[in-house]
Amino acid sequence: MGSGKVTTGSAPFDFQGKHVTVAGLGVSGIPAARALHARGALVTVVNDGDDARSREQAEALEALGITVRLGDGATLPEGTELIVTTPGWQPGKPLFQAAAEAGVPVWGDVELAWRLRGPDAAPWLAVTGTNGKTTTVRMLAAILEAAGLRTAAVGNIGVSLLDVVLGEETYDVLAVELSSYQLHWAPSLRAHSAAVLNLAPDHLDWHGSMEAYAADKGRIYAGNQVACVYNVADKATEDLVREADVEEGCRAIGFTLGTPGPSQLGVVDGILVDRAFVENRQKNAQELAEVSDVQPPAPHNIANALAAAALARAFGVPAQAVRDGLRSFRPDAHRIEHVADLDGVAYVDDSKATNTHAAQASLAAYESIVWIAGGLAKGATFDELVAASAKHLRAVVLIGADRALIREALARHAPEVPVVDLDRTDTGAMLQAVTEAKRLAVAGDTVLLAPACASMDMFTNYNQRGDAFATAVGELRA
Template sequence: MSLESRTADGWATTQFVVLGFGTAGYACADSLIQAGAEHLVVLDDRDTEALREKAQILETLGATITLGPGSTAELPKEVDVVVTSPGVPPHAPLLAQAAERDVPIWSEIELAWRLRDPATAAPWLCITGTNGKTTTVQMLTAILQAAGHRAVAAGNVGLPLLEAVMDPEPYDVIAVELSSYQLHFTHSMSAHSAAVLNLAPDHVDWHGSMEAYALDKGRIYANCQVACVYNVADPATEQLVADADVVEGCRAIGFTLGTPGLSMVGLVDDLLVDRAFIEQRATSAQELASLADITPAAPHNVANALAAAALARSFGVPATAVRDGLRGFRPDKHRIAHVADVAGVNYVDDSKATNPHAAQASLLAYEHVVWIAGGQAKGATFDELVIAARERLRAVVLLGQDKQVIIEALERHAPDVPRIVVDATDTGAMRIVVGEAAKLAQVGDTVLLAPGCASWDMFANYGARGDAFAEAVRSLAE
């Protein structure tokens, strides 16, 4: 039985197993039923009232839902395709059994790609990377909408991708954020254009190695049709383009914070310019926007804007729409967000910086920083960050489970930088942290929450951590 293309009868006769019944798993199961699947089993080791309520809905439509401990221990005998939720690692028992039996494993992204109606399907402009994905996808969507397109951000942010492709009113184009988890089991996607923003160690425990993580990121370029966008400052991203099997005629397009070479977008003085998508690119460049159009104009955010501009230009968007889209865009909360100025000190919330690479980008955006860091390091190291940022560090205030990892990096590479360790882990801990940071900061400094770590040791999520920081800063101001 071929799985490369499907008729309605094909969906009806295929035996599907959906692994996981969270938001993504429910969307996969619901979409399969809408597509005509008549043999559908959903498995999840959790058993909650909310999951049981959702299960009742799908069971009335013919699905078989099995919840509770041990439900995912064994792959059913009758199965043609496993659709897995993001975050389930390849070594999970059920997926390992599927691999042993040569049963195809699809991500929700793979399912969404196969569910598209070829007659009306919107092109996908896809983005991945260790950091900056969400902001870049949102910038790209703003640019596309400024050009008059019916566009939406989907995938790992915004609208669920399955919902976007199943919309009865087709979109003109979809800006798709993809995580390495989602890409791992994605096989047949053929993006109009795609970008890898950067590569740094993250989720290595899930992938098994940095090399495997990078290879999964590189899957975004497979079968790419028009443009593979890479980061000139990160040679690993260009290597992924070189290694990709793309559609003939697809171009490699670089983005850079320097003066762009041929087939690149970059900066000339305070202007974002295009030397990739104009006929005269060998000898000239076209102005797209200015640094004043980007908020905030921190270097890593300018890089995000350039990547978004490159993808938009690959889709034929005019230069004026790049400018208008960027000018009207504001990033989500907790992404290098200005909270307040108190006694001449700038307080910035970048709680979304949950790994060292993201935190380093934030630190390098400011001249003198009192850095608030710590949490769950997820096995990451901080030596490279400290070496890159030590000349900017006024002081460091540390909290959280793995603060010792950061302390040791500071001892090795910046022993003279003052540091305060806050051991409190209760709800008042952030107020103590901000108070200590305020004592260390001088007029003109930035107190920067860029933890470089996950938040779950002390907070429900990075948003709750950022909110606690902002509340503490407001209390300080009062």
């Protein structure tokens, strides 16, 4: 317990006696409520839900003296001087409209964590983008660890920034994954260096437009001190760098799967090279690692590795640590995960490909594919994805509620590709889908689960969908 006054890179904010409303329970809301209460704030938690789990969480908070209102997330509690919101709450909710009318500021959990940092807090190397965030942040953490630095992969990756910032363990640097939701509510964040990996339409129902979504992603560059890392192949990310208000001397650093120019990282003859953080970058380059050091060596994963390397190099990490960190890294489950080889056919689980941008990257990694796709489209269209991927498709098996949208795009852009449309949305449909894919595949093919859709029409989440795929492949082997 401190004095209640916090002084960091942001303006001090004295929580003692202040009426603070926390919007939402869960992974970030509960730590926020506890942290604010410990600093003398008068905390009220509001939550839309009123189920058994919420009531259990509310009881634990009320035992500390925190007020909890369940089933009423729309009304601004009287006297509120600050709102701290969990990331999922949309900006258009009545609570925030009432706050705007009353002149009440709204912070997210990331903003609160940033403001609660101590004077000697570890700098943040931050990553956002439509796809690849978690992999890149975990690669970055592996590289930093290989350099002997005390670090952790935190943020949207599932580890609460508040818990890390307020914990007893000290760090040299943090690898921070930030979603567009979190960035929307983090006006004071100022990272050491940051990367936007890519931009494609996603979460537009939350942000309201592609322009608003991009603007929130671009907030990650605000106030960067050393490097703004962008994707040379995605001009929108470079545009965000050009628009960013950064510290004097901060540099724009590109990453590319091609030969890098000065102030870029790229690939030359199977070698990841750095022409950004070297002496005389007009003429010199530093070898960092081999493409084979990245697992799996799919193009978009190489891009992730280059972005991670750029942030690490911006922090002064030596080249050998980049190589050692990439060699030690293993991707999370359901991200281009090789499940089995059967009769010369590879079975690959990329259930994490929950949107068209991720699926397109996955499909580009293999020559001949029997593609298992479908689920909840979330308002997406599939013409661009199918047109770009048609040359890789031997056949397609469709499942899920919005499979017709993919089938229609296939009819327009890949009419010669055989399509099996499974009119099922039950969990057991995955076994039939994998069985049909096995029938259609020939030696040398890849059966690829890259749904390009969310999973909640058939499964609890993408993890359960990927597990169902792996189980089905296992049954084929039996």
